[in-house]
Amino acid sequence: MKPAIVTIGMFDGVHLGHxxxxxxxxxxxxxxxxxxxAVTFDPHPEQVLYPERKLTYLSTADERRLLMQECGIDNVWVCPFTIELARLEPEEFVRLIVERQPMAELWVGADFALGRGRKGTIAVLAEIGSKLGWGLHVVPPYMLEGQVVSSTAIRxxxxxxxxxxxxDLLGRNYSVSGEIEGDELVVDPDRALPRPGLEYDAELRQDGATSELPVTVQPxxxxISLERPAPRGNGPATLTFLRRVG
Structure with a gap:
């Protein structure tokens, strides 16, 4: 198999930095x-390693794959993240990826690390790359108006x-998908949502049709409560948050 230019990361939200x-x-x-x-992971490593932190996520694996393909990536591998994977030493971790896709170069963010205890730092990866025959490129943090763009900042x-x-940090309005049940949109409880108890103007998309309506995120x-009935009734839907009301 011909080697590729590879990037590895969680890419949660696929924001402007990504x-x-x-x-x-x-x-x-x-x-x-x-x-x-591109290599991404599902579930989020923090949800596996530190479940007590109750991390919420910005994008599903399928959403990440689609968003990255829209950026021009040829292939996206959603690697299942497990405790066993987390226990691999950095070189073992990299070899697992290379078995899937040989690398000509690896491109990562400045704060990237992998392997047991995050021992696969930039310096360690450079050594592994020199040993295995691929180059390492490190991309500095992306700044917007003096702020580092990150998934944590978006949450x-x-x-x-x-x-x-x-x-602004995502480069698009934030959207979530779920099921309309009566006067509510029900999404994964682990999905990041805007602050509860506030009203937002939103766009609801069902079966290709869109409509604007106010919504309130519940505690x-x-x-998410819909302040007007969904035009198409119950079923799958995507909600895009446009602005906070008031």
Whole structure:
């Protein structure tokens, strides 16, 4: 199998910082006549390693795959994250990926690390790359108006009800998918939602049709009240948060 330009990360939310990294990977691959390949994980490593922290996520594995492909990535591997995977030493972890897709180069963010106890730091990865015959490229943090763009920053903004601020870092409005049940949209309880108890203007998409309506995020995880009936009734739907009301 021909080697590829590879990037590894959680890519939760596929925000502007991820876009920058992925764009560089895609450009590099095309300049060398190679394919681009991204590795992401499901579930989120923190949900496996530290379940007591109750981390909420910004995007499902399928959403991440689609968003990264829209950025131009040729292939996305959603690697199942398990305790056994977390216990691998850095070189073992890398060899697992190389078995799936040989690497010409590995591109990662500046704070990236992998393997047992996050021992696979940038310095360690550079040594492994030298040993195994691939190059390492490190992309610095992406800044927007003096702020580092990160998934954590987006979760913090959502928790404060600042959906416009979250949209600025994502590069798009924040959306969630679930099932309409009566006057509620029900989503995964582990999905990150804007601050409960506040009203938001939102766009509801069902069967290709869209409509705007006010919604209120409930204190119960995964529950969003629709202030008007869903035009198509019960069933799958996607809700995009446009702005906070008031």
């Amino acid at each position: 876009h920058e990294l992925v764009s560089q990977v895609v450009d590099r691959a095309r300049s060398l006549g190679l394919r681009s390949f 913090t903004l959502l928790a404060a009800g600042a959906v416009r601020g979250a949209a 119960t995880p995964g529950r």
